[in-house]
Amino acid sequence: MKAVISDIHSNIEALSAVLDDIKGRGIREIICLGDIIGYGPNPKECIDLAREFKLTILGNHDEAALWSEQTESFNPIAHSAVEWTRGVLEDARDSFRNNKRWGFLGELQRTFSEGSSLYVHGSPRRPVREYIFPEDIANNAKMSDVFAQIDHICFIGHTHMPGVFTDDMTFKPPQEVFNKFQLNAAKTVVNVGSVGQPRDGDNRACYVVLDGAKVEWVRVQYDFEATMKKIYEVRELDNFLADRLAEGR
Numbered sequence: 001m002k003a004v005i006s007d008i009h010s011n012i013e014a015l016s017a018v019l020d021d022i023k024g025r026g027i028r029e030i031i032c033l034g035d036i037i038g039y040g041p042n043p044k045e046c047i048d049l050a051r052e053f054k055l056t057i058l059g060n061h062d063e064a065a066l067w068s069e070q071t072e073s074f075n076p077i078a079h080s081a082v083e084w085t086r087g088v089l090e091d092a093r094d095s096f097r098n099n100k101r102w103g104f105l106g107e108l109q110r111t112f113s114e115g116s117s118l119y120v121h122g123s124p125r126r127p128v129r130e131y132i133f134p135e136d137i138a139n140n141a142k143m144s145d146v147f148a149q150i151d152h153i154c155f156i157g158h159t160h161m162p163g164v165f166t167d168d169m170t171f172k173p174p175q176e177v178f179n180k181f182q183l184n185a186a187k188t189v190v191n192v193g194s195v196g197q198p199r200d201g202d203n204r205a206c207y208v209v210l211d212g213a214k215v216e217w218v219r220v221q222y223d224f225e226a227t228m229k230k231i232y233e234v235r236e237l238d239n240f241l242a243d244r245l246a247e248g249r
């Protein structure tokens with residue numbers, strides 16, 4: 001059994017609640033599909049916990065913090081959050097630990113393969129940045145190409161929209177399959193959802209428990225009001241980043 005988590009986005013309350021839930025199930029192995037940071041108020045704390053995971057993949061916000069030229073495609077709200085995050089991680093008063101944090105971020109890999117499963121942040125075609133949205137299922141050319149690039153199973157995050165894409169060109173959100181999906185011989189793309197900024201209308205943190213061929217999406221309540229309060233207090237973090245946590249959008 002392992003936990004596959006993604007898109008923590010500096011939300012320590014959500015991450016702590018998810019880690020407690022994972023621990024409560026006796027699961028030790030955690031794979032994170034990236035975006036540890038960006039948007040939220042606790043980048044250092046989230047990185048420090050991520051260093052204990054088995055593996056973390058590089059997300060576009062992690063990349064943007066590392067290399068400022070990568071923020072050019074970001075919208076102003078995300079851009080400002082990345083700049084603020086970089087400043088927190090460059091605070092000279094915490095330079096010893098911050099150097100370790102940068103070292104950790106700088107070594108994150110873009111893809112990870114295990115057996116016939118591929119783990120990426122965004123997509124198999126462009127691992128760090130490409131989005132695969134639920135509505136892409138209508139884009140036959142794109143999805144055929146995505147499926148052509150995987151051997152069997154691909155785990156993704158990035159859109160913060162959990163669900164499963166199958167190669168008969170369907171997408172099912174977790175609630176349509178009672179939060180469970182049995183992997184079979186068919187090529188399948190699983191979006192594990194977001195820990196720290198869910199956008200599917202459910203404000204609870206989301207992650208996946210993988211038990212052999214069984215995928216289960218888990219939702220965990222957390223103190224999002226505490227996170228919201230911290231975001232309101234930081235001028236560089238737009239209030240929208242707090243408001244959306246209450247609604248899960």
Ligand SMILES: [Fe+2]
Nearest residue numbers: 007035158159
């Ligand atoms: Fe993200």
